Amino acid sequence: MWNKVEKILKERSLTIYKLSKMTGIPDNTLRNYRSKKSDPSFTNACKIADALGVSLDNLRERRDKQ
Structure with missing residues (x-):
């Protein structure tokens, strides 16, 4: 999941800090x-x-199902 999140953050020039403020999830x-x-x-x-x-x-x- 995080790979896709980071891609979106990069595309939108957002930081983890900003995402933290947007979600209420602690930065750490x-x-x-x-x-x-x-x-x-x-x-x-x-x-x-x-x-x-x-x-x-x-x-x-x-x-993938194995």
Whole structure:
């Protein structure tokens, strides 16, 4: 998910700090998502999608079935 979020942030010239202010999610929490130390909860994933104006499905990284 975070790869897609970062792409959108870059396209819109937004920072993690700005996303934090837009979502109410602490800056440090967003940085943990970026460094893959943790995954966002469903609630936080929804906040991120809403703040970026995209559907949650657009942020979802599909995994190939094996």
